[in-house]
């Protein structure tokens with residue numbers, strides 16, 4: 440099936456990405472509502488990301504998980520590449536977070552648990568980690584979280600591959616890398632959990648150099664307001680550990696008391 444733009448009624452813009460815009464669209468034959476991302480070939484070429492796009496499309500089209508935004512397909516014309524993506528009815532999570540300033544412990548725990556399950560699924564398929572930060576998260580019709588890979592993040596695995604050119608000289612644990620990604624993911628999930636509860640990331644600072652220092656020193660502080668349970672702080676402290684092998688494993692996170700007592704098992708936050 441070769442898609443073309445004439446298969447779709449194109450509606451309002453949903454977001455502006457680095458490489459193009461995303462539009463609400465309806466596939467005419469099925470009346471199915473989708474998000475259509477339009478990328479300009481010229482821009483992709485000058486940024487040398489075509490091969491990355493192909494790999495992203497290859498990976499994303501094989502992922503099937505309720506908390507990972509679906510990529511249904513793609514097509515291209517003379518000047519543009521089009522991605523047919525799942526439409527997330529309730530939009531962008533970071534806008535929700537800005538509006539509420541910070542989330543309740545139940546809402547934060549429900550989101551963190553569903554992200555942990557999505558990451559366990561990705562790692563199980565040896566898929567490199569997804570770039571989880573509020574800007575990459577969308578909300579589905581029932582309030583469920585969807586990871587969408589806006590960032591074009593060059594995943595550590597790829598960076599290592601491109602950086603070293605060949606894998607021959609890398610030690611087992613680096614070639615294995617999935618383990619390495621898993622621990623990277625726990626760190627960023629810990630950052631996200633902190634930001635859900637306090638409204639700001641833990642190592643935020645005016646200057647990048649300052650933030651960098653606070654990260655490498657793991658200068659983790661919990662402000663007195665908003666009031667957050669010691670159980671939540673305990674979980675965050677087990678995730679934001681400098682030694683990557685000492686960070687809490689994703690499946691262990693799902694057994695942590697704060698998650699067990701606060702996360703909605705369905706992964707749906709109904710408010």
Ligand SMILES: O=C(Cc1cc(-c2ccc3c(-c4nc5ccccc5[nH]4)n[nH]c3c2)n[nH]1)Nc1cccc(F)c1
Nearest residue numbers: 453454461474495496499525526527528530587588589
């Ligand atoms: O580019 C993206 C991810 C992506 C998703 C989106 C995106 C942006 C917004 C939405 C929305 C959406 N729903 C809304 C409701 C209200 C307000 C705003 C909304 N945005 N649904 N689905 C979306 C999808 N932009 N970019 N993935 C990608 C990139 C390269 C290759 C590949 F296989 C996937």
